[in-house]
Amino acid sequence: QKEVEQDPGPLSVPEGAIVSLNCTYSNSAFQYFMWYRQYSRKGPELLMYTYSSGNKEDGRFTAQVDKSSKYISLFIRDSQPSDSATYLCAPVETMVGNTGFQKLVFGTGTRLLVSP
Amino acid sequence: DTEVTQTPKHLVMGMTNKKSLKCEQHMGHRAMYWYKQKAKKPPELMFVYSYEKLSINESVPSRFSPECPNSSLLNLHLHALQPEDSALYLCASRGQVNTGELFFGEGSRLTVL
Numbered sequence: 001q002k003e004v005e006q007d008p009g010p011l012s013v014p015e016g017a018i019v020s021l022n023c024t025y026s027n028s029a030f031q032y033f034m035w036y037r038q039y040s041r042k043g044p045e046l047l048m049y050t051y052s053s054g055n056k057e058d059g060r061f062t063a064q065v066d067k068s069s070k071y072i073s074l075f076i077r078d079s080q081p082s083d084s085a086t087y088l089c090a091p092v093e094t095m096v097g098n099t100g101f102q103k104l105v106f107g108t109g110t111r112l113l114v115s116p
Numbered sequence: 117d118t119e120v121t122q123t124p125k126h127l128v129m130g131m132t133n134k135k136s137l138k139c140e141q142h143m144g145h146r147a148m149y150w151y152k153q154k155a156k157k158p159p160e161l162m163f164v165y166s167y168e169k170l171s172i173n174e175s176v177p178s179r180f181s182p183e184c185p186n187s188s189l190l191n192l193h194l195h196a197l198q199p200e201d202s203a204l205y206l207c208a209s210r211g212q213v214n215t216g217e218l219f220f221g222e223g224s225r226l227t228v229l
Contacts, residue, residue: 008156032215043120043206043220044159051215086157092216101147101172102216106158 003027006089006107015116019076021106023089026070030091033065035074038050038086047074047087079114086111119143120221129196129226137224139190139207147171147210148190149181149218152203159206160207165190197228 006008006023013019032051036044050056053067072089090104129135139148147166151159163185164172179201181193190207195200204223211217 034216041204041223041225043122043204043208044220046217046219049215049217064170087140090216095172101166102214103161104159104216104218107159 002108003105004089004107006092007110010111010113012115015081015114016081016095017079017114019079019083019114021074021076021087021089021110021112022071023091024070025072025105027091027093027105028070029069030105031092032092032102033063033072034090034092035061035063036088036090036106038088038109042090043079045057072077074114079112081114081116084112092112100101106111120207120209120219122205122221122224124224125222126225126227128229129194129197130229131199134193134195136194137192137205137207137226139192139221140188141207141209141219142188143209143211143219144187144221145209145211146187148184149208149210150190150192151206151208151220153223154203155205163192194226197207197226199228202226202228 003024030082034049035047038044050063056063060077062075087109088109092102095101150162153159162176163182168184183191206223208218208220
């Protein structure tokens with residue numbers, strides 16, 4: 001079983017729809033949960049992140065974490081064709097040893113297609 | 117536009133060539149990363165530099181050689197690569213410590229013939 005599971009899609013929706021993107025994870029030690037958006041042939045772009053359980057809203061985007069069920073969600077309201085991209089969830093793992101670094105544990109990404 | 121700049125955007129090389137990928141950031145970040153991304157896969161961590169010192173090497177083959185000349189620059193030297201090394205190579209710099217906040221460049225797309 002992978003540490004982070006994410007449906008690869010594609011998820012096709014009409015413009016204006018509410019989109020729900022989800023991940024599940026297995027490591028209860030994760031504290032920070034990142035969402036990245038990646039357009040075709042571009043680098044990932046940080047959308048938002050949350051700490052521990054709860055919700056965070058930024059414009060049309062809402063990130064939600066339920067640590068009790070190990071479930072991560074990203075909601076997009078009033079979806080636009082420009083939202084068409086791959087969305088990667090990435091819980092953060094603190095690397096062992098004295099490095100003190102955090103490692104992003106990426107899901108496979110969900111490809112979203114928003115049609116006009 | 118991303119504040120992490122990678123050059124070249126595209127690179128084609130033969131298996132006997134030596135080439136380098138370059139990354140630059142001017143956000144004052146002190147940790148920089150190299151990732152490799154194959155098509156339809158998530159990025160895979162290769163190396164992490166902190167304060168110009170190599171801190172993490174994720175068991176990457178020695179044909180990939182990273183270098184951090186100063187706090188703004190990160191290089192990846194390539195030698196004797198294999199066709200399976202063809203991928204998008206991403207550079208990232210770390211923002212807030214402890215959160216895992218990374219800022220990625222647009223990547224260098226490498227093709228090994």
